[in-house]
Amino acid sequence: MSKIGLITIGQSPRDDVTRDLFSITGKGVEFVEKGALDGITMDEIENLKPEKEDFPLITRLRDGSSVVVGKRKIAPLIQSMIEEMENLRVKACALLCTEEFEVKSNILFLIPSKLIFNLITSLLSKGNLFVFVPMKEQMENAKRKWERTGLNVSVEVLNPYSSSQNIDKVKERVKGDLIVFDCIGYSLDLKSRIQEITGKPAILPRSILGMTIKEIL
Missing domain, CATH: 3.40.50.1860 (Rossmann fold)
Structure with a gap:
């Protein structure tokens, strides 16, 4: 079974997204999920809110609620998630966001936009x-x-x-x-x-x- 990485700018798992993806891909794939906000506190998430010149992005937390984070602040966390996915030897990795980030990847990286x-x-x-x-x-x-x-x-x-x-x-x-x-x-x-x-x-x-x-x- 092929492993495909999924990176959300919020918290994983994104059951709402994988439910729709499975309806298209079928069950012959294993999704490995990671979130930029995984493992951090609400106070730390609060510090990721966009400042005056940062671009706001809305995302979903594990409990189903939504938060707004700044693109500039979240970008380094996205890069870290990509590097973790590379170590997990996934076949490809997809960004669960339609914003574009300046990131580097040594594996197939799917950018929706x-x-x-x-x-x-x-x-x-x-x-x-x-x-x-x-x-x-x-x-x-x-x-x-x-x-x-x-x-x-x-x-x-x-x-x-x-x-x-x-x-x-x-x-x-x-x-x-x-x-x-x-x-x-x-x-x-x-x-x-x-x-x-x-x-x-x-x-x-x-x-x-x-x-x-x-x-x-």
């Missing part, structure tokens, strides 16, 4: 891209990031870790030829519900990761 970017540019040469992000503080950065596809980009907030949102109103907001969910927290179930409401094609990071992992097994 790069996989999605390449898929989008192969599907659309012109048109409108509609992007969901978890936080309003991420909207400007997401617009710049996805405009590199050469498409017209609209961005809206949809928190994957909140149960209080009324997604029935999404249809009124979605204006695009293709929807992108810009966070690993978005589930297959949420994608299906959004597609049913809007009738639009959509790209989900978990789906892309699952299909890529299945391909390289």
Whole structure:
């Protein structure tokens, strides 16, 4: 059975993610999970919150709650997790985050945002891209990031870790030829519900990761 490493910027295990991944890969894979926030206290997590010029990232803790951490502060922890995965001799490793980090890896390293970017540019040469992000503080950065596809980009907030949102109103907001969910927290179930409401094609990071992992097994 092939071992695939999964690195979350929060705490492992991410049962919510692996449940969706297994539905795509099947059971012929063993996921080895590590989290940047594993083994540290809530006070230490508090110190990882973004400061004024740092980029905020939302992630999930082991108890199901969510926290916000700073990209600059979390990056060294991601690099450490990659090095641990290399020592565990996994076949490949995947980042459970759609933000890009400047890291080094001696093994196959799957970065969802790069996989999605390449898929989008192969599907659309012109048109409108509609992007969901978890936080309003991420909207400007997401617009710049996805405009590199050469498409017209609209961005809206949809928190994957909140149960209080009324997604029935999404249809009124979605204006695009293709929807992108810009966070690993978005589930297959949420994608299906959004597609049913809007009738639009959509790209989900978990789906892309699952299909890529299945391909390289």
